[in-house]
Amino acid sequence: MSENTVNEPVTAKRVNPRLENYKMIWKRLKKNKAALIGGYLIIFFILVAVFGPYLLSQFGQYGPYQQNLLNKLQGPSAEHWFGTDNFGRDIFTRIIHGMELTLWIGFLSVLIGMIIGVPLGIISGYYGGRIDNIIMRVMDVLLAFPGILLALAIVSVLGGSLQNVIIAVGIFSIPAFARIVRGSTLSVRKLEYIDAVRALGASDFRIIFKHILPNVMSPIIVQATLRIATAVLTASGLSFLGLGAQPPMPEWGAMLSAGRTYMYEAWHVAFFPGAMIVLVVLAFNIFGDGIRDALDPKMKQ
Amino acid sequence: MSTYKNILEVRNLQTSFFTDDGEVKAVDGVSFELPKGKTLGVVGESGSGKSITALSLLQLLSKPGKIKGGEILFKGKNLLDYTEKQMREIRGNDISMIFQEPMTSLNPVYTVGYQISESLMIHQNLNKREAKLKSIEMLKLVGIPSPEKRVDQYPFELSGGMRQRVMIAMALACNPDMLIADEPTTALDVTIQAQILDLIRELQAKLDMSVIMITHDLGVVAETCDYVAVMYAGQVVEFSDVRSLFKKPKHPYTVGLLKSLPRHDIEQEKLQPIKGTVPSPKEMPVGCRFSPRCPAATDLCRGRMPGLITDEQKNEIRCWIYSEEWDGDPEVNIYGEERIAEG
Amino acid sequence: MTKFIIRRLIQTIPVLLGVTILVFSLMHLIPGDPAQIIAGESAPERQVEQIRERLGLNDPLHVQYGKFLGNIVTGDLGQSVRSSRPVADEIGTRFWVTVELAVYSTIVSVFLGLIAGIISAVRHYTVLDVVIMIVALFGLSMPNFWLGLMLIQYFSIGNWMPDWMSFMQMRASGWGDSWKQVVLPVITLGTAGAAIIARMTRSSMLEVIGQDYIRTARAKGVKERIVIYRHALKNALIPVVTVVGLEFGALLGGTVLTETIFAINGMGRLTIDAIRTRDFPVVQGTVLVISLLFVFVNLLVDISYRFLNKRIELD
Numbered sequence: 001m002s003e004n005t006v007n008e009p010v011t012a013k014r015v016n017p018r019l020e021n022y023k024m025i026w027k028r029l030k031k032n033k034a035a036l037i038g039g040y041l042i043i044f045f046i047l048v049a050v051f052g053p054y055l056l057s058q059f060g061q062y063g064p065y066q067q068n069l070l071n072k073l074q075g076p077s078a079e080h081w082f083g084t085d086n087f088g089r090d091i092f093t094r095i096i097h098g099m100e101l102t103l104w105i106g107f108l109s110v111l112i113g114m115i116i117g118v119p120l121g122i123i124s125g126y127y128g129g130r131i132d133n134i135i136m137r138v139m140d141v142l143l144a145f146p147g148i149l150l151a152l153a154i155v156s157v158l159g160g161s162l163q164n165v166i167i168a169v170g171i172f173s174i175p176a177f178a179r180i181v182r183g184s185t186l187s188v189r190k191l192e193y194i195d196a197v198r199a200l201g202a203s204d205f206r207i208i209f210k211h212i213l214p215n216v217m218s219p220i221i222v223q224a225t226l227r228i229a230t231a232v233l234t235a236s237g238l239s240f241l242g243l244g245a246q247p248p249m250p251e252w253g254a255m256l257s258a259g260r261t262y263m264y265e266a267w268h269v270a271f272f273p274g275a276m277i278v279l280v281v282l283a284f285n286i287f288g289d290g291i292r293d294a295l296d297p298k299m300k301q
Numbered sequence: 302m303s304t305y306k307n308i309l310e311v312r313n314l315q316t317s318f319f320t321d322d323g324e325v326k327a328v329d330g331v332s333f334e335l336p337k338g339k340t341l342g343v344v345g346e347s348g349s350g351k352s353i354t355a356l357s358l359l360q361l362l363s364k365p366g367k368i369k370g371g372e373i374l375f376k377g378k379n380l381l382d383y384t385e386k387q388m389r390e391i392r393g394n395d396i397s398m399i400f401q402e403p404m405t406s407l408n409p410v411y412t413v414g415y416q417i418s419e420s421l422m423i424h425q426n427l428n429k430r431e432a433k434l435k436s437i438e439m440l441k442l443v444g445i446p447s448p449e450k451r452v453d454q455y456p457f458e459l460s461g462g463m464r465q466r467v468m469i470a471m472a473l474a475c476n477p478d479m480l481i482a483d484e485p486t487t488a489l490d491v492t493i494q495a496q497i498l499d500l501i502r503e504l505q506a507k508l509d510m511s512v513i514m515i516t517h518d519l520g521v522v523a524e525t526c527d528y529v530a531v532m533y534a535g536q537v538v539e540f541s542d543v544r545s546l547f548k549k550p551k552h553p554y555t556v557g558l559l560k561s562l563p564r565h566d567i568e569q570e571k572l573q574p575i576k577g578t579v580p581s582p583k584e585m586p587v588g589c590r591f592s593p594r595c596p597a598a599t600d601l602c603r604g605r606m607p608g609l610i611t612d613e614q615k616n617e618i619r620c621w622i623y624s625e626e627w628d629g630d631p632e633v634n635i636y637g638e639e640r641i642a643e644g
Numbered sequence: 645m646t647k648f649i650i651r652r653l654i655q656t657i658p659v660l661l662g663v664t665i666l667v668f669s670l671m672h673l674i675p676g677d678p679a680q681i682i683a684g685e686s687a688p689e690r691q692v693e694q695i696r697e698r699l700g701l702n703d704p705l706h707v708q709y710g711k712f713l714g715n716i717v718t719g720d721l722g723q724s725v726r727s728s729r730p731v732a733d734e735i736g737t738r739f740w741v742t743v744e745l746a747v748y749s750t751i752v753s754v755f756l757g758l759i760a761g762i763i764s765a766v767r768h769y770t771v772l773d774v775v776i777m778i779v780a781l782f783g784l785s786m787p788n789f790w791l792g793l794m795l796i797q798y799f800s801i802g803n804w805m806p807d808w809m810s811f812m813q814m815r816a817s818g819w820g821d822s823w824k825q826v827v828l829p830v831i832t833l834g835t836a837g838a839a840i841i842a843r844m845t846r847s848s849m850l851e852v853i854g855q856d857y858i859r860t861a862r863a864k865g866v867k868e869r870i871v872i873y874r875h876a877l878k879n880a881l882i883p884v885v886t887v888v889g890l891e892f893g894a895l896l897g898g899t900v901l902t903e904t905i906f907a908i909n910g911m912g913r914l915t916i917d918a919i920r921t922r923d924f925p926v927v928q929g930t931v932l933v934i935s936l937l938f939v940f941v942n943l944l945v946d947i948s949y950r951f952l953n954k955r956i957e958l959d
Contacts, residue, residue, distance in 0.1 A: 145931065147894040153667075157671075157674045236787055277790065285785050361863055393865035407857055
């Protein structure tokens with residue numbers, strides 16, 4: 001390059017690169033129809049969880065625990081949109097009330113996984129060496145219990161309750177976060193500017209919070225979204241097995257489990273809670289896929 | 302022999318990419334010709350459409366890309382009329398192609414020998430054993446030592462230069478009439494570059510091939526080509542024989558390219574890069590596409606697109622300066638001071 | 645290659661130790677006195693002490709773990725509190741039932757997943773691709789216990805006696821009605837895996853199809869079908885292999901739910917029954933066996949991955 005190109009004055013307006021980046025991600029997210037549908041569904045579900053029970057108490061005729069044994073196991077009808085269960089409770093009302101539970105389980109357990117998994121991943125990737133080795137071997141051990149088994153084992157000793165399910169599913173999510181964050185940290189750590197910042201005398205703490213964390217945010221967000229889907233599935237599975245939420249709580253997995261007994265007389269008792277689980281999990285999966293595509297630097301060209 | 306004069310004639314080739322944001326004209330009315338046994342250089346900056354032109358010739362464009370119009374006459378027959386099946390018989394058999402990235406252009410899960418044998422088995426109906434023997438012969442031809450051993454190796458066991466030799470062996474296995482080399486040396490070390498160019502030239506003479514050399518490097522053109530098509534923003538701006546081009550380039554863009562090239566034959570104060578960048582295909586200038594960067598541009602240049610003008614030597618230039626409509630200084634000097642001093 | 649296998653085996657040892665430590669500590673993570681909980685709240689002190697003695701809970705922790713580990717090595721997984729039978733015997737044939745179920749389901753999900761993924765990739769951005777991907781997304785988002793129940797509801801209303809039949813039994817008794825007993829659990833268990841493999845295959849294929857060497861193959865005049873099935877597929881399958889290993893694991897975990905729904909007498913159901921009856925030695929035994937199996941399968945997958953992907957450098 002000749003000198004005069006180097007010395008040319010910068011005339012372009014100064015823009016915040018990170019802000020520009022977010023704008024671009026938002027633009028790409030808007031283009032991804034599936035992701036938008038997922039996002040809207042999630043917002044809708046949150047609104048239902050927050051306002052649904054209140055609206056039902058104002059305008060609905062049934063409470064979530066209100067029994068009517070004369071009216072049990074009724075199929076879907078105008079009065080009971082999703083029918084009634086074996087105690088004559090309105091399934092639609094119970095499902096609306098269960099939305100809040102489901103979302104809490106999903107968000108909280110993933111939050112636990114993140115709070116523990118992300119620092120472990122950063123420490124592992126940033127410091128490397130022996131500590132990395134130890135952390136990753138521990139993660140390997142946790143991953144050696146396939147699928148639901150780890151959460152199941154934890155709940156089996158802690159005892160079946162909603163709270164313990166959240167803890168168990170949270171622990172079950174730790175390795176996924178630790179691994180992904182470690183990988184991203186490693187690649188950021190290799191960038192030359194991290195060495196430069198360090199040469200300027202920045203502390204590890206500062207480097208991690210100022211430079212590493214913002215750069216590993218995208219994979220964390222993607223992982224968290226997809227992980228909520230897994231968490232909801234796992235938690236409802238535990239409740240289905242009778243190890244999570246206990247009756248009469250309107251938790252969907254537990255409702256499904258109760259409906260199982262009456263499958264031949266009343267298919268709807270098991271159908272609707274399960275279908276709702278599918279919808280919620282689907283929404284998080286679609287949204288997670290969408291933001292992964294939007295954040296994927298490979299597709300930026 | 303049949304009636305064609307040139308082995309390849311491209312007329313008004315138009316290739317576009319149909320994206321979500323609309324049509325992007327990557328190649329916009331490109332024409333050139335190549336006599337048998339000669340080498341044509343296609344030069345331009347990245348984004349000028351030269352690689353897309355090359356891929357269009359073999360109809361190897363990937364999805365949103367499509368040839369919209371024009372003619373590609375190979376031995377007098379229009380390849381654009383061919384069915385996909387007929388095109389397959391052309392590819393690798395009559396016309397071969399080698400690519401820029403030898404590191405990624407070979408399939409990692411097959412041996413070198415298998416990949417050379419494949420074209421032989423497709424086009425010459427050889428069986429496995431015969432194809433392998435021929436592959437060894439080809440590896441020897443491109444100067445790979447101990448070919449009997451190499452033939453059973455996987456690409457990851459070879460260096461970049463070796464892989465490009467393998468690519469050449471693969472391309473030449475069926476004795477094609479024409480070779481398209483898309484930046485064959487760009488990804489290689491300087492010393493290896495010269496070896497590969499020598500190899501292509503040597504084999505061209507030996508096998509009586511015509512070659513299209515796609516490159517951004519005028520040095521490569523000077524060394525290997527008989528004719529040059531200079532491309533800018535999807536169009537040919539100057540088509541000329543190599544001697545005239547280097548002796549007296551006519552298009553201001555060609556002049557700019559030459560000035561940015563280090564030369565040994567004349568004294569240069571310093572290299573002069575062309576100011577500005579290639580316009581994006583979405584925001585093409587209305588008039589001459591080079592006008593925003595051209596030191597001699599006038600209102601005419603900015604307002605209307607010039608056509609191709611043929612000069613006395615039958616070379617073609619897409620520039621208003623050489624037309625009767627030119628509205629600027631009739632004595633305009635596009636060469637800058639050094640050239641004047643030179644004469 | 646042998647060096648790699650040996651190194652990989654050595655790497656597995658700490659994981660195996662970790663798994664045994666975790667399984668061992670299950671008993672000690674129980675809030676309160678495990679012996680009391682196993683015996684039940686109202687059990688007399690004498691009985692609690694007996695259980696404590698039998699489980700060796702009076703020894704110091706490291707001695708307990710040492711015994712635990714030593715016993716595992718000799719194949720002794722302890723004794724069921726409920727049936728007083730050795731845990732190894734309780735698992736016994738149930739092990740093979742679960743393995744059979746998981747293997748069938750893996751085969752089905754690999755088969756369906758690969759076909760769907762390849763079709764989707766080859767026809768990408770067509771209606772067919774969109775439909776396959778939507779179906780896969782649903783498959784991925786469905787709780788398998790719900791899917792299983794719905795299948796039972798749909799296919800076997802009335803007389804269902806879902807008793808898992810092994811392949812051998814099926815051959816002996818003829819197919820007849822037995823497909824219900826085998827096919828429905830396998831679909832239930834394999835659907836999510838098929839969906840994941842389909843998505844993985846599709847994205848892997850699409851990535852490979854964009855590679856330079858695919859263009860090279862086309863430039864040679866290779867037929868499109870051969871370009872896809874010979875040049876692209878072989879490369880695209882390499883990353884899919886690892887997913888198959890993980891999916892087998894997920895399936896093993898999933899047997900817990902599937903076996904419960906279909907009343908299949910395998911390890912998964914044994915685990916759940918043991919948890920319900922607080923039979924912790926049995927829980928420990930099944931969790932340990934399933935995890936060890938998973939570790940072993942992953943080891944095999946790693947080795948075959950290495951075998952397929954010759955490009956991994958010898959680090």
